[in-house]
Amino acid sequence: MSQSVCGRFAPTPSGRMHAGNVLCALLAWLSARSQGGRMVLRIEDLDPLRCPPENAALLEDDLHWLGLDWDEGGSAGGPHAPYYQSQCTDFYEAALQKLRNKGLLYPCFCSRAQLHVASAPHLSDGQVIYNGRCRGLTAEQIRRLSQQRPAALRLRVPPETIRFTDGCTGTYAENLAEACGDFLVRRSDGIFAYQLAVVVDDARMEVTEVVRGRDLLASTPRQLYLYRLLGCRPPRYCHIPLLLAPDGRRLSKRDHDLDLGRLRQTLPDARPLIGALAFLCGLQPAPEPVCAQDLLPHFRWSAVRKTSIRIPQAWYQVPPNRWAVRTEELYAENPAL
Template sequence: MAQAVCGRFAPTPSGRMHLGNVFCALLAWLSAKKQGGSITLRIEDLDKPRCPKGSAELLEDDLHWLGLDWDTGGSNGGKDAPYYQSRRFNIYEAYFTQLQKQGRTYPCFCNRAELHAAQAPHLSDGRVLYPGTCRNLTPEQAAAKALSRNPAQRLRLPDATVGFTDGHYGPYAQNLAAECGDIILRRSDGVYAYQLAVVVDDALMGITEVVRGCDLLSSTPQQLYLYQLLGFEPPSFIHVPLLTAANGRRLSKRDRDLDLGSLRQRFTGPQPLLGLLAFLAGLLPAPEPVSAQELLPLFSWDKVPRSNIIISDELLNPFQL
């Protein structure tokens, strides 16, 4: 019997969701529900100081308003609770210790300035490739450095190519050493990093399908390597185009005019907003009010564009009150 599809939406409550977050949430919801599957809501509040009190509740209210209800997670709870990453540190600790015992980790004492120094290798997209400065420290050298600075903990990545077939963009591969560099598993302040937390959570919560922005496409080979090390079966991955401003800059929570607070004031209800997003996703020939349920028979990944999508004022004009 085929495994039931379980998708997820995993927002960080560092601010109000913006139009791009909703676009991704809608596609994740449609993909899972079209297959008769379920949706889990996970609150990725690893960095608590960046997540204002009440923001997770506001996020849930916005999802309810949109009609993108979930089956387990968030304040609903479920068998894999807690669904808030800030409450799962003991779980991450157990899997970090497993990697540590395998000899896969090492302490890193580099500060931000050192990591972004001019001589540090940069990838074509501007990301800094960690040069392995602390990779071969002796235990004595590490102990001496630890007297003055708490280290982060990095994962040793091998000189190996990891590839997969994305459900929307097709084949993708990276050489872990040359294109990723050793990644951080735990920060110097003790907070576990996204790469470890997301792999552990998706595996333990039974997530079988991950739909997320294409800006995270390059994170997938690193995560697949972590799945392998921890003995987990990876989900399928489907990356989606980003919504961008007219100048090509991707939308962020700083774009207050396109966050759900502003959009809920501008629109008479969720249907016109969902109709706009459905048009951008290639599901409708023109924007028109529609509910999430009404989009289910229209949904197909073949219709969704692969290029990033520009959001202009003119595009939003027909829906202004």
């Protein structure tokens, strides 16, 4: 494979990475490196209040400890700088102008309460299916409402079904109008929406492959629509299974679920963690300690599990350096393995 392959890891530094974030970083790195490609580290700190700079520095230290390197991005910079979304306002504004010139943007004055009263939550991410409440406002209505509260910006979507083939999960299709409705590209507080920012950044950084969690699968049709409108070529997507706590909930930074701060206190190096994650996602037959580099010759997407992965209770009860000797318990608690 040529050097044209470009993967990326794009974490939000709102807290310490947990095991699910590590799995995403590992699979993104393995996929790109196994194809002879390069890696980009992008810091998705769109909301600076939730993402202090010290978190980004700690994240880089954790990646070095894990043995997951990158070719450009983060504090090292590179040819596609800036790599911190908080510094990319001009790029996002330029994209908004392109959409505005197409007549596809309109101000939205709906409050969160109004949105949730108007429509049921979106099944995948808790967002609402927007009903177009502000889509037909007159100039006078916009002027009056602007005096009461700042407006968000929404993008008009067609009643079109967008399909794509995911490298991990297979074919996925979604009708934009039915699944999400007109979606936000800039919030009322001026912060740019994830959907717009991630498309602009992946395009300008020449990313060809995006590896991320299954929870973001439903956002991909919206992003493919934006790629088309902005005249950019979309990357290949691979949405990986989510790691779940023993009780079935998603891992959370807020709850400090298997976060690297705690894990690094009990581990001599990253190999037990890398080996355990490789075992759970299907890349090796037992949770034996291994470094990321050792997994490269055997990496293939067909081996990666397609369904969510429940972490064994044992991982919450014994030190990580003992995970490898609990193989029988791991199989017992994960019969699907």
